[in-house]
Amino acid sequence: MTVATTEELSDAIRGAGLRLTAPRLAVLRAVGEKSHVDAGTVFERVLADLPDTSVQAVYGVLSALTDAGLLRRIEPAGSPARYERRVDDNHHHIVCTRCGAINDVDCVVGHAPCLHPGNASGYTVQTAEVTFWGLCPACQDEVARAEKTAEPVS
Amino acid sequence: MTVATTEELSDAIRGAGLRLTAPRLAVLRAVGEKSHVDAGTVFERVLADLPDTSVQAVYGVLSALTDAGLLRRIEPAGSPARYERRVDDNHHHIVCTRCGAINDVDCVVGHAPCLHPGNASGYTVQTAEVTFWGLCPACQDEVARAEKTAEPVS
DNA sequence: CACGTTTTTTTGAATGACTAAAAATAACGA
DNA sequence: TCGTTATTTTTAGTCATTCAAAAAAACGTG
Structure with a gap:
Protein backbone atom coordinates (compact mmCIF):
# COMPACT_ATOMS: atom_id res chain seq x y z
CA MET A 1 0.00 0.00 0.00
CA GLU A 75 -12.68 2.30 17.22
CA PRO A 76 -10.27 2.09 20.14
CA ALA A 77 -11.78 2.98 23.48
CA GLY A 78 -11.66 6.68 24.18
CA SER A 79 -10.88 7.64 20.62
CA PRO A 80 -13.08 8.64 17.71
CA ALA A 81 -13.26 6.13 14.88
CA ARG A 82 -10.11 5.80 12.85
CA TYR A 83 -9.54 4.53 9.36
CA GLU A 84 -6.81 2.61 7.59
CA ARG A 85 -6.23 1.28 4.10
CA ARG A 86 -4.84 -2.03 5.18
CA VAL A 87 -7.75 -4.39 4.76
CA ASP A 88 -8.04 -8.06 3.90
CA ASP A 89 -5.59 -9.16 6.54
CA ASN A 90 -6.65 -9.46 10.10
CA HIS A 91 -3.91 -7.52 11.75
CA HIS A 92 -4.23 -5.92 15.13
CA HIS A 93 -3.34 -2.64 16.79
CA ILE A 94 -1.40 -1.25 19.66
CA VAL A 95 -2.58 2.01 21.14
CA CYS A 96 -0.56 4.32 23.35
CA THR A 97 -2.41 4.85 26.62
CA ARG A 98 -0.80 8.25 26.99
CA CYS A 99 -1.00 9.96 23.61
CA GLY A 100 -3.33 7.71 21.65
CA ALA A 101 -0.86 6.92 18.87
CA ILE A 102 -1.73 3.72 17.02
CA ASN A 103 0.46 1.19 15.27
CA ASP A 104 -0.23 -1.99 13.40
CA VAL A 105 0.62 -5.31 14.97
CA ASP A 106 0.81 -8.43 12.90
CA CYS A 107 -1.02 -11.41 14.25
CA VAL A 108 1.96 -13.61 14.92
CA VAL A 109 0.91 -16.12 17.52
CA GLY A 110 -0.21 -18.82 15.15
CA HIS A 111 -2.66 -17.75 12.54
CA ALA A 112 -5.77 -17.18 14.54
CA PRO A 113 -4.78 -17.73 18.12
CA CYS A 114 -7.58 -15.78 19.59
CA LEU A 115 -10.12 -16.78 17.03
CA HIS A 116 -11.40 -19.63 19.08
CA PRO A 117 -12.79 -18.64 22.43
CA GLY A 118 -13.34 -21.47 24.85
CA ASN A 119 -16.83 -20.64 25.91
CA ALA A 120 -18.48 -18.64 23.18
CA SER A 121 -21.82 -18.86 25.02
CA GLY A 122 -23.49 -20.17 21.90
CA TYR A 123 -22.36 -17.30 19.72
CA THR A 124 -21.21 -17.89 16.17
CA VAL A 125 -17.81 -16.27 16.09
CA GLN A 126 -17.18 -14.15 13.02
CA THR A 127 -14.04 -12.23 13.88
CA ALA A 128 -11.63 -11.60 16.69
CA GLU A 129 -10.21 -8.19 17.32
CA VAL A 130 -7.12 -7.70 19.42
CA THR A 131 -6.07 -4.36 20.80
CA PHE A 132 -2.86 -3.96 22.73
CA TRP A 133 -2.41 -1.06 25.08
CA GLY A 134 0.94 0.30 26.10
CA LEU A 135 3.35 3.20 25.93
CA CYS A 136 4.72 4.35 22.60
CA PRO A 137 8.48 5.02 22.41
CA ALA A 138 8.04 8.79 22.54
CA CYS A 139 5.87 8.64 25.65
CA GLN A 140 8.28 6.23 27.32
CA ASP A 141 10.95 8.88 26.91
CA GLU A 142 8.78 11.67 28.19
CA VAL A 143 7.68 9.68 31.20
CA ALA A 144 11.27 8.79 32.04
CA ARG A 145 12.30 12.42 31.74
CA ALA A 146 9.38 13.61 33.88
CA GLU A 147 10.17 11.13 36.60
CA LYS A 148 13.77 12.23 36.71
CA THR A 149 12.69 15.83 37.19
CA ALA A 150 9.92 15.12 39.67
CA GLU A 151 11.77 12.96 42.16
CA PRO A 152 15.46 13.95 42.30
CA VAL A 153 16.02 11.48 45.09
CA SER A 154 13.43 8.96 46.09
CA MET B 1 -19.60 -12.12 42.26
CA GLU B 75 -16.11 0.23 24.97
CA PRO B 76 -17.01 -2.04 22.09
CA ALA B 77 -17.12 -0.30 18.72
CA GLY B 78 -20.49 1.23 18.02
CA SER B 79 -21.70 0.98 21.59
CA PRO B 80 -21.63 3.41 24.48
CA ALA B 81 -19.29 2.46 27.31
CA ARG B 82 -20.38 -0.51 29.37
CA TYR B 83 -19.48 -1.57 32.86
CA GLU B 84 -18.99 -4.85 34.64
CA ARG B 85 -18.05 -5.94 38.13
CA ARG B 86 -15.73 -8.68 37.06
CA VAL B 87 -12.33 -7.13 37.46
CA ASP B 88 -8.93 -8.51 38.35
CA ASP B 89 -9.03 -11.21 35.72
CA ASN B 90 -8.29 -10.42 32.15
CA HIS B 91 -11.25 -12.02 30.52
CA HIS B 92 -12.55 -11.03 27.14
CA HIS B 93 -15.87 -10.34 25.47
CA ILE B 94 -17.99 -11.48 22.60
CA VAL B 95 -20.36 -8.96 21.10
CA CYS B 96 -23.35 -9.71 18.90
CA THR B 97 -22.99 -7.84 15.63
CA ARG B 98 -26.75 -7.75 15.25
CA CYS B 99 -28.18 -6.79 18.63
CA GLY B 100 -25.13 -5.71 20.62
CA ALA B 101 -25.52 -8.27 23.37
CA ILE B 102 -22.28 -8.94 25.23
CA ASN B 103 -21.00 -12.02 27.00
CA ASP B 104 -17.84 -12.83 28.86
CA VAL B 105 -15.26 -15.08 27.31
CA ASP B 106 -12.56 -16.64 29.38
CA CYS B 107 -9.09 -16.37 28.02
CA VAL B 108 -8.48 -20.02 27.30
CA VAL B 109 -5.84 -20.25 24.63
CA GLY B 110 -2.89 -20.49 26.93
CA HIS B 111 -2.74 -17.83 29.57
CA ALA B 112 -1.82 -14.80 27.60
CA PRO B 113 -1.76 -15.87 24.00
CA CYS B 114 -2.26 -12.47 22.58
CA LEU B 115 -0.26 -10.71 25.20
CA HIS B 116 2.91 -10.81 23.17
CA PRO B 117 2.65 -9.12 19.85
CA GLY B 118 5.41 -9.93 17.40
CA ASN B 119 6.28 -6.41 16.40
CA ALA B 120 5.24 -4.03 19.11
CA SER B 121 6.93 -1.16 17.27
CA GLY B 122 8.85 -0.24 20.38
CA TYR B 123 5.77 0.05 22.53
CA THR B 124 5.77 -1.25 26.10
CA VAL B 125 2.79 -3.56 26.17
CA GLN B 126 0.61 -3.16 29.25
CA THR B 127 -2.51 -5.11 28.38
CA ALA B 128 -4.16 -6.98 25.57
CA GLU B 129 -7.83 -6.70 24.93
CA VAL B 130 -9.65 -9.26 22.85
CA THR B 131 -13.11 -8.71 21.45
CA PHE B 132 -14.91 -11.39 19.52
CA TRP B 133 -17.72 -10.49 17.17
CA GLY B 134 -20.45 -12.86 16.13
CA LEU B 135 -24.12 -13.70 16.34
CA CYS B 136 -25.75 -14.43 19.66
CA PRO B 137 -28.04 -17.48 19.88
CA ALA B 138 -31.21 -15.39 19.75
CA CYS B 139 -30.09 -13.53 16.64
CA GLN B 140 -29.04 -16.77 14.96
CA ASP B 141 -32.61 -17.96 15.38
CA GLU B 142 -34.12 -14.77 14.10
CA VAL B 143 -31.87 -14.67 11.08
CA ALA B 144 -32.69 -18.28 10.25
CA ARG B 145 -36.39 -17.57 10.56
CA ALA B 146 -36.17 -14.42 8.44
CA GLU B 147 -34.32 -16.24 5.69
CA LYS B 148 -36.92 -18.96 5.59
CA THR B 149 -39.68 -16.38 5.14
CA ALA B 150 -37.84 -14.20 2.68
CA GLU B 151 -36.77 -16.80 0.17
CA PRO B 152 -39.31 -19.64 0.04
CA VAL B 153 -37.44 -21.18 -2.90
CA SER B 154 -34.06 -19.98 -3.95
C1' DC C 1 -22.86 14.37 68.84
C1' DA C 2 -22.07 18.91 66.80
C1' DC C 3 -18.44 21.05 63.59
C1' DG C 4 -15.70 21.91 59.84
C1' DT C 5 -13.23 20.28 56.06
C1' DT C 6 -13.28 17.65 52.10
C1' DT C 7 -15.66 14.96 48.93
C1' DT C 8 -19.74 14.11 46.37
C1' DT C 9 -23.99 15.27 44.16
C1' DT C 10 -27.15 18.43 41.99
C1' DT C 11 -28.19 21.85 38.78
C1' DG C 12 -27.61 23.91 34.49
C1' DA C 13 -25.14 24.11 30.31
C1' DA C 14 -21.91 22.78 26.68
C1' DT C 15 -19.05 19.78 23.76
C1' DG C 16 -17.59 16.31 20.30
C1' DA C 17 -18.66 12.77 17.12
C1' DC C 18 -21.73 11.43 14.27
C1' DT C 19 -26.44 10.79 11.74
C1' DA C 20 -30.80 12.42 9.24
C1' DA C 21 -33.37 14.55 5.62
C1' DA C 22 -34.27 17.45 1.85
C1' DA C 23 -32.50 20.00 -2.00
C1' DA C 24 -28.82 20.74 -5.30
C1' DT C 25 -25.31 18.72 -8.04
C1' DA C 26 -22.43 15.45 -10.40
C1' DA C 27 -21.47 10.54 -12.67
C1' DC C 28 -21.95 7.66 -16.15
C1' DG C 29 -24.60 4.45 -19.31
C1' DA C 30 -27.57 5.09 -23.24
C1' DT D 1 -26.26 15.40 -24.92
C1' DC D 2 -29.67 13.45 -21.69
C1' DG D 3 -31.79 11.26 -18.07
C1' DT D 4 -31.51 8.35 -14.30
C1' DT D 5 -29.34 7.33 -10.22
C1' DA D 6 -25.82 8.15 -6.92
C1' DT D 7 -23.49 11.60 -4.31
C1' DT D 8 -22.72 15.91 -2.01
C1' DT D 9 -24.24 20.16 0.21
C1' DT D 10 -27.01 22.44 3.39
C1' DT D 11 -29.30 22.67 7.47
C1' DA D 12 -30.59 20.37 11.77
C1' DG D 13 -30.58 17.26 15.23
C1' DT D 14 -29.18 13.30 18.25
C1' DC D 15 -26.58 10.75 21.61
C1' DA D 16 -23.06 9.98 24.98
C1' DT D 17 -20.38 12.34 27.72
C1' DT D 18 -17.98 16.24 30.17
C1' DC D 19 -17.57 20.83 32.54
C1' DA D 20 -18.36 24.18 36.21
C1' DA D 21 -20.52 26.34 40.01
C1' DA D 22 -23.44 25.83 43.93
C1' DA D 23 -25.68 22.88 47.32
C1' DA D 24 -25.49 18.87 50.10
C1' DA D 25 -23.63 14.99 52.36
C1' DA D 26 -19.72 12.08 54.57
C1' DC D 27 -16.66 11.39 58.21
C1' DG D 28 -12.48 12.44 61.25
C1' DT D 29 -12.11 15.46 65.14
C1' DG D 30 -13.00 17.81 69.30
Whole structure:
Protein backbone atom coordinates (compact mmCIF):
# COMPACT_ATOMS: atom_id res chain seq x y z
CA MET A 1 0.00 0.00 0.00
CA THR A 2 2.88 2.30 -0.83
CA VAL A 3 1.83 5.79 -1.91
CA ALA A 4 -0.71 4.95 -4.56
CA THR A 5 -1.10 6.86 -7.80
CA THR A 6 -4.30 8.62 -8.69
CA GLU A 7 -4.96 5.92 -11.22
CA GLU A 8 -4.57 3.13 -8.72
CA LEU A 9 -6.89 4.88 -6.31
CA SER A 10 -9.44 5.50 -9.06
CA ASP A 11 -9.32 1.88 -10.11
CA ALA A 12 -9.84 0.79 -6.53
CA ILE A 13 -12.91 2.97 -6.18
CA ARG A 14 -14.41 1.92 -9.50
CA GLY A 15 -13.44 -1.67 -8.87
CA ALA A 16 -15.50 -1.61 -5.71
CA GLY A 17 -18.51 -0.64 -7.76
CA LEU A 18 -18.55 2.95 -6.64
CA ARG A 19 -18.74 6.05 -8.75
CA LEU A 20 -15.52 7.97 -8.95
CA THR A 21 -15.75 11.37 -7.32
CA ALA A 22 -13.21 13.93 -6.22
CA PRO A 23 -14.06 13.63 -2.52
CA ARG A 24 -13.68 9.86 -2.63
CA LEU A 25 -10.34 10.12 -4.33
CA ALA A 26 -9.14 12.70 -1.84
CA VAL A 27 -10.33 10.70 1.17
CA LEU A 28 -8.78 7.48 -0.05
CA ARG A 29 -5.52 9.28 -0.74
CA ALA A 30 -5.55 10.96 2.67
CA VAL A 31 -6.02 7.70 4.53
CA GLY A 32 -3.35 6.07 2.40
CA GLU A 33 -0.85 8.77 3.27
CA LYS A 34 -1.30 8.55 6.99
CA SER A 35 -2.91 5.56 8.60
CA HIS A 36 -5.22 5.39 11.59
CA VAL A 37 -6.63 8.84 11.03
CA ASP A 38 -9.93 10.05 12.38
CA ALA A 39 -12.65 11.75 10.37
CA GLY A 40 -11.58 15.21 11.48
CA THR A 41 -8.03 14.71 10.30
CA VAL A 42 -9.21 13.29 7.01
CA PHE A 43 -11.44 16.31 6.61
CA GLU A 44 -8.54 18.70 7.12
CA ARG A 45 -6.42 16.90 4.59
CA VAL A 46 -9.21 16.72 2.06
CA LEU A 47 -9.90 20.41 2.52
CA ALA A 48 -6.41 21.21 1.29
CA ASP A 49 -7.28 19.73 -2.11
CA LEU A 50 -10.99 20.41 -2.22
CA PRO A 51 -11.80 23.53 -0.21
CA ASP A 52 -15.55 23.15 -0.62
CA THR A 53 -15.87 19.72 0.88
CA SER A 54 -18.23 19.35 3.81
CA VAL A 55 -17.52 17.32 6.92
CA GLN A 56 -20.65 15.32 6.26
CA ALA A 57 -19.34 14.36 2.86
CA VAL A 58 -16.21 13.05 4.52
CA TYR A 59 -18.28 10.98 6.93
CA GLY A 60 -20.35 9.71 4.05
CA VAL A 61 -17.34 8.84 1.95
CA LEU A 62 -15.62 7.14 4.84
CA SER A 63 -18.56 4.86 5.43
CA ALA A 64 -19.07 4.21 1.75
CA LEU A 65 -15.43 3.21 1.34
CA THR A 66 -15.56 1.15 4.51
CA ASP A 67 -18.70 -0.65 3.39
CA ALA A 68 -17.10 -1.26 0.02
CA GLY A 69 -14.12 -2.88 1.71
CA LEU A 70 -11.62 -0.24 0.69
CA LEU A 71 -11.10 1.02 4.20
CA ARG A 72 -11.16 -0.53 7.61
CA ARG A 73 -12.63 1.28 10.57
CA ILE A 74 -11.29 0.77 14.06
CA GLU A 75 -12.68 2.30 17.22
CA PRO A 76 -10.27 2.09 20.14
CA ALA A 77 -11.78 2.98 23.48
CA GLY A 78 -11.66 6.68 24.18
CA SER A 79 -10.88 7.64 20.62
CA PRO A 80 -13.08 8.64 17.71
CA ALA A 81 -13.26 6.13 14.88
CA ARG A 82 -10.11 5.80 12.85
CA TYR A 83 -9.54 4.53 9.36
CA GLU A 84 -6.81 2.61 7.59
CA ARG A 85 -6.23 1.28 4.10
CA ARG A 86 -4.84 -2.03 5.18
CA VAL A 87 -7.75 -4.39 4.76
CA ASP A 88 -8.04 -8.06 3.90
CA ASP A 89 -5.59 -9.16 6.54
CA ASN A 90 -6.65 -9.46 10.10
CA HIS A 91 -3.91 -7.52 11.75
CA HIS A 92 -4.23 -5.92 15.13
CA HIS A 93 -3.34 -2.64 16.79
CA ILE A 94 -1.40 -1.25 19.66
CA VAL A 95 -2.58 2.01 21.14
CA CYS A 96 -0.56 4.32 23.35
CA THR A 97 -2.41 4.85 26.62
CA ARG A 98 -0.80 8.25 26.99
CA CYS A 99 -1.00 9.96 23.61
CA GLY A 100 -3.33 7.71 21.65
CA ALA A 101 -0.86 6.92 18.87
CA ILE A 102 -1.73 3.72 17.02
CA ASN A 103 0.46 1.19 15.27
CA ASP A 104 -0.23 -1.99 13.40
CA VAL A 105 0.62 -5.31 14.97
CA ASP A 106 0.81 -8.43 12.90
CA CYS A 107 -1.02 -11.41 14.25
CA VAL A 108 1.96 -13.61 14.92
CA VAL A 109 0.91 -16.12 17.52
CA GLY A 110 -0.21 -18.82 15.15
CA HIS A 111 -2.66 -17.75 12.54
CA ALA A 112 -5.77 -17.18 14.54
CA PRO A 113 -4.78 -17.73 18.12
CA CYS A 114 -7.58 -15.78 19.59
CA LEU A 115 -10.12 -16.78 17.03
CA HIS A 116 -11.40 -19.63 19.08
CA PRO A 117 -12.79 -18.64 22.43
CA GLY A 118 -13.34 -21.47 24.85
CA ASN A 119 -16.83 -20.64 25.91
CA ALA A 120 -18.48 -18.64 23.18
CA SER A 121 -21.82 -18.86 25.02
CA GLY A 122 -23.49 -20.17 21.90
CA TYR A 123 -22.36 -17.30 19.72
CA THR A 124 -21.21 -17.89 16.17
CA VAL A 125 -17.81 -16.27 16.09
CA GLN A 126 -17.18 -14.15 13.02
CA THR A 127 -14.04 -12.23 13.88
CA ALA A 128 -11.63 -11.60 16.69
CA GLU A 129 -10.21 -8.19 17.32
CA VAL A 130 -7.12 -7.70 19.42
CA THR A 131 -6.07 -4.36 20.80
CA PHE A 132 -2.86 -3.96 22.73
CA TRP A 133 -2.41 -1.06 25.08
CA GLY A 134 0.94 0.30 26.10
CA LEU A 135 3.35 3.20 25.93
CA CYS A 136 4.72 4.35 22.60
CA PRO A 137 8.48 5.02 22.41
CA ALA A 138 8.04 8.79 22.54
CA CYS A 139 5.87 8.64 25.65
CA GLN A 140 8.28 6.23 27.32
CA ASP A 141 10.95 8.88 26.91
CA GLU A 142 8.78 11.67 28.19
CA VAL A 143 7.68 9.68 31.20
CA ALA A 144 11.27 8.79 32.04
CA ARG A 145 12.30 12.42 31.74
CA ALA A 146 9.38 13.61 33.88
CA GLU A 147 10.17 11.13 36.60
CA LYS A 148 13.77 12.23 36.71
CA THR A 149 12.69 15.83 37.19
CA ALA A 150 9.92 15.12 39.67
CA GLU A 151 11.77 12.96 42.16
CA PRO A 152 15.46 13.95 42.30
CA VAL A 153 16.02 11.48 45.09
CA SER A 154 13.43 8.96 46.09
CA MET B 1 -19.60 -12.12 42.26
CA THR B 2 -22.96 -13.65 43.20
CA VAL B 3 -25.60 -11.15 44.24
CA ALA B 4 -23.71 -9.22 46.85
CA THR B 5 -25.24 -8.00 50.10
CA THR B 6 -25.38 -4.35 50.96
CA GLU B 7 -22.68 -4.92 53.49
CA GLU B 8 -20.37 -6.53 50.99
CA LEU B 9 -20.92 -3.70 48.57
CA SER B 10 -20.32 -1.13 51.29
CA ASP B 11 -17.14 -2.83 52.33
CA ALA B 12 -15.95 -2.89 48.75
CA ILE B 13 -16.54 0.84 48.38
CA ARG B 14 -14.91 1.73 51.67
CA GLY B 15 -12.13 -0.73 51.06
CA ALA B 16 -11.28 1.11 47.88
CA GLY B 17 -10.80 4.26 49.91
CA LEU B 18 -14.00 5.89 48.81
CA ARG B 19 -16.72 7.47 50.88
CA LEU B 20 -19.84 5.44 51.14
CA THR B 21 -22.83 7.12 49.51
CA ALA B 22 -26.24 5.95 48.44
CA PRO B 23 -25.61 6.56 44.72
CA ARG B 24 -22.41 4.57 44.84
CA LEU B 25 -24.09 1.69 46.56
CA ALA B 26 -26.94 1.72 44.07
CA VAL B 27 -24.66 1.90 41.05
CA LEU B 28 -22.44 -0.90 42.28
CA ARG B 29 -25.48 -3.03 42.99
CA ALA B 30 -27.01 -2.29 39.59
CA VAL B 31 -23.89 -3.30 37.71
CA GLY B 32 -23.59 -6.41 39.85
CA GLU B 33 -27.13 -7.48 39.00
CA LYS B 34 -26.76 -7.17 35.27
CA SER B 35 -23.37 -7.06 33.65
CA HIS B 36 -22.20 -5.07 30.65
CA VAL B 37 -24.66 -2.28 31.20
CA ASP B 38 -24.28 1.22 29.82
CA ALA B 39 -24.59 4.41 31.83
CA GLY B 40 -28.17 4.97 30.72
CA THR B 41 -29.29 1.58 31.92
CA VAL B 42 -27.49 2.02 35.20
CA PHE B 43 -29.21 5.36 35.58
CA GLU B 44 -32.65 3.79 35.11
CA ARG B 45 -31.95 1.11 37.64
CA VAL B 46 -30.55 3.53 40.17
CA LEU B 47 -33.55 5.78 39.70
CA ALA B 48 -35.80 3.00 40.96
CA ASP B 49 -34.08 3.12 44.34
CA LEU B 50 -33.07 6.74 44.45
CA PRO B 51 -35.52 8.85 42.45
CA ASP B 52 -33.52 12.04 42.84
CA THR B 53 -30.30 10.82 41.34
CA SER B 54 -28.94 12.77 38.38
CA VAL B 55 -27.44 11.27 35.26
CA GLN B 56 -24.28 13.20 35.90
CA ALA B 57 -23.97 11.59 39.30
CA VAL B 58 -24.18 8.20 37.65
CA TYR B 59 -21.43 9.14 35.24
CA GLY B 60 -19.36 10.45 38.12
CA VAL B 61 -19.90 7.38 40.22
CA LEU B 62 -19.14 5.06 37.32
CA SER B 63 -15.80 6.70 36.73
CA ALA B 64 -14.96 6.88 40.41
CA LEU B 65 -15.68 3.18 40.83
CA THR B 66 -13.79 2.36 37.66
CA ASP B 67 -10.78 4.39 38.77
CA ALA B 68 -10.92 2.68 42.14
CA GLY B 69 -10.81 -0.71 40.46
CA LEU B 70 -14.29 -1.78 41.51
CA LEU B 71 -15.65 -1.71 37.99
CA ARG B 72 -14.24 -2.35 34.59
CA ARG B 73 -15.21 -0.25 31.62
CA ILE B 74 -15.37 -1.69 28.13
CA GLU B 75 -16.11 0.23 24.97
CA PRO B 76 -17.01 -2.04 22.09
CA ALA B 77 -17.12 -0.30 18.72
CA GLY B 78 -20.49 1.23 18.02
CA SER B 79 -21.70 0.98 21.59
CA PRO B 80 -21.63 3.41 24.48
CA ALA B 81 -19.29 2.46 27.31
CA ARG B 82 -20.38 -0.51 29.37
CA TYR B 83 -19.48 -1.57 32.86
CA GLU B 84 -18.99 -4.85 34.64
CA ARG B 85 -18.05 -5.94 38.13
CA ARG B 86 -15.73 -8.68 37.06
CA VAL B 87 -12.33 -7.13 37.46
CA ASP B 88 -8.93 -8.51 38.35
CA ASP B 89 -9.03 -11.21 35.72
CA ASN B 90 -8.29 -10.42 32.15
CA HIS B 91 -11.25 -12.02 30.52
CA HIS B 92 -12.55 -11.03 27.14
CA HIS B 93 -15.87 -10.34 25.47
CA ILE B 94 -17.99 -11.48 22.60
CA VAL B 95 -20.36 -8.96 21.10
CA CYS B 96 -23.35 -9.71 18.90
CA THR B 97 -22.99 -7.84 15.63
CA ARG B 98 -26.75 -7.75 15.25
CA CYS B 99 -28.18 -6.79 18.63
CA GLY B 100 -25.13 -5.71 20.62
CA ALA B 101 -25.52 -8.27 23.37
CA ILE B 102 -22.28 -8.94 25.23
CA ASN B 103 -21.00 -12.02 27.00
CA ASP B 104 -17.84 -12.83 28.86
CA VAL B 105 -15.26 -15.08 27.31
CA ASP B 106 -12.56 -16.64 29.38
CA CYS B 107 -9.09 -16.37 28.02
CA VAL B 108 -8.48 -20.02 27.30
CA VAL B 109 -5.84 -20.25 24.63
CA GLY B 110 -2.89 -20.49 26.93
CA HIS B 111 -2.74 -17.83 29.57
CA ALA B 112 -1.82 -14.80 27.60
CA PRO B 113 -1.76 -15.87 24.00
CA CYS B 114 -2.26 -12.47 22.58
CA LEU B 115 -0.26 -10.71 25.20
CA HIS B 116 2.91 -10.81 23.17
CA PRO B 117 2.65 -9.12 19.85
CA GLY B 118 5.41 -9.93 17.40
CA ASN B 119 6.28 -6.41 16.40
CA ALA B 120 5.24 -4.03 19.11
CA SER B 121 6.93 -1.16 17.27
CA GLY B 122 8.85 -0.24 20.38
CA TYR B 123 5.77 0.05 22.53
CA THR B 124 5.77 -1.25 26.10
CA VAL B 125 2.79 -3.56 26.17
CA GLN B 126 0.61 -3.16 29.25
CA THR B 127 -2.51 -5.11 28.38
CA ALA B 128 -4.16 -6.98 25.57
CA GLU B 129 -7.83 -6.70 24.93
CA VAL B 130 -9.65 -9.26 22.85
CA THR B 131 -13.11 -8.71 21.45
CA PHE B 132 -14.91 -11.39 19.52
CA TRP B 133 -17.72 -10.49 17.17
CA GLY B 134 -20.45 -12.86 16.13
CA LEU B 135 -24.12 -13.70 16.34
CA CYS B 136 -25.75 -14.43 19.66
CA PRO B 137 -28.04 -17.48 19.88
CA ALA B 138 -31.21 -15.39 19.75
CA CYS B 139 -30.09 -13.53 16.64
CA GLN B 140 -29.04 -16.77 14.96
CA ASP B 141 -32.61 -17.96 15.38
CA GLU B 142 -34.12 -14.77 14.10
CA VAL B 143 -31.87 -14.67 11.08
CA ALA B 144 -32.69 -18.28 10.25
CA ARG B 145 -36.39 -17.57 10.56
CA ALA B 146 -36.17 -14.42 8.44
CA GLU B 147 -34.32 -16.24 5.69
CA LYS B 148 -36.92 -18.96 5.59
CA THR B 149 -39.68 -16.38 5.14
CA ALA B 150 -37.84 -14.20 2.68
CA GLU B 151 -36.77 -16.80 0.17
CA PRO B 152 -39.31 -19.64 0.04
CA VAL B 153 -37.44 -21.18 -2.90
CA SER B 154 -34.06 -19.98 -3.95
C1' DC C 1 -22.86 14.37 68.84
C1' DA C 2 -22.07 18.91 66.80
C1' DC C 3 -18.44 21.05 63.59
C1' DG C 4 -15.70 21.91 59.84
C1' DT C 5 -13.23 20.28 56.06
C1' DT C 6 -13.28 17.65 52.10
C1' DT C 7 -15.66 14.96 48.93
C1' DT C 8 -19.74 14.11 46.37
C1' DT C 9 -23.99 15.27 44.16
C1' DT C 10 -27.15 18.43 41.99
C1' DT C 11 -28.19 21.85 38.78
C1' DG C 12 -27.61 23.91 34.49
C1' DA C 13 -25.14 24.11 30.31
C1' DA C 14 -21.91 22.78 26.68
C1' DT C 15 -19.05 19.78 23.76
C1' DG C 16 -17.59 16.31 20.30
C1' DA C 17 -18.66 12.77 17.12
C1' DC C 18 -21.73 11.43 14.27
C1' DT C 19 -26.44 10.79 11.74
C1' DA C 20 -30.80 12.42 9.24
C1' DA C 21 -33.37 14.55 5.62
C1' DA C 22 -34.27 17.45 1.85
C1' DA C 23 -32.50 20.00 -2.00
C1' DA C 24 -28.82 20.74 -5.30
C1' DT C 25 -25.31 18.72 -8.04
C1' DA C 26 -22.43 15.45 -10.40
C1' DA C 27 -21.47 10.54 -12.67
C1' DC C 28 -21.95 7.66 -16.15
C1' DG C 29 -24.60 4.45 -19.31
C1' DA C 30 -27.57 5.09 -23.24
C1' DT D 1 -26.26 15.40 -24.92
C1' DC D 2 -29.67 13.45 -21.69
C1' DG D 3 -31.79 11.26 -18.07
C1' DT D 4 -31.51 8.35 -14.30
C1' DT D 5 -29.34 7.33 -10.22
C1' DA D 6 -25.82 8.15 -6.92
C1' DT D 7 -23.49 11.60 -4.31
C1' DT D 8 -22.72 15.91 -2.01
C1' DT D 9 -24.24 20.16 0.21
C1' DT D 10 -27.01 22.44 3.39
C1' DT D 11 -29.30 22.67 7.47
C1' DA D 12 -30.59 20.37 11.77
C1' DG D 13 -30.58 17.26 15.23
C1' DT D 14 -29.18 13.30 18.25
C1' DC D 15 -26.58 10.75 21.61
C1' DA D 16 -23.06 9.98 24.98
C1' DT D 17 -20.38 12.34 27.72
C1' DT D 18 -17.98 16.24 30.17
C1' DC D 19 -17.57 20.83 32.54
C1' DA D 20 -18.36 24.18 36.21
C1' DA D 21 -20.52 26.34 40.01
C1' DA D 22 -23.44 25.83 43.93
C1' DA D 23 -25.68 22.88 47.32
C1' DA D 24 -25.49 18.87 50.10
C1' DA D 25 -23.63 14.99 52.36
C1' DA D 26 -19.72 12.08 54.57
C1' DC D 27 -16.66 11.39 58.21
C1' DG D 28 -12.48 12.44 61.25
C1' DT D 29 -12.11 15.46 65.14
C1' DG D 30 -13.00 17.81 69.30
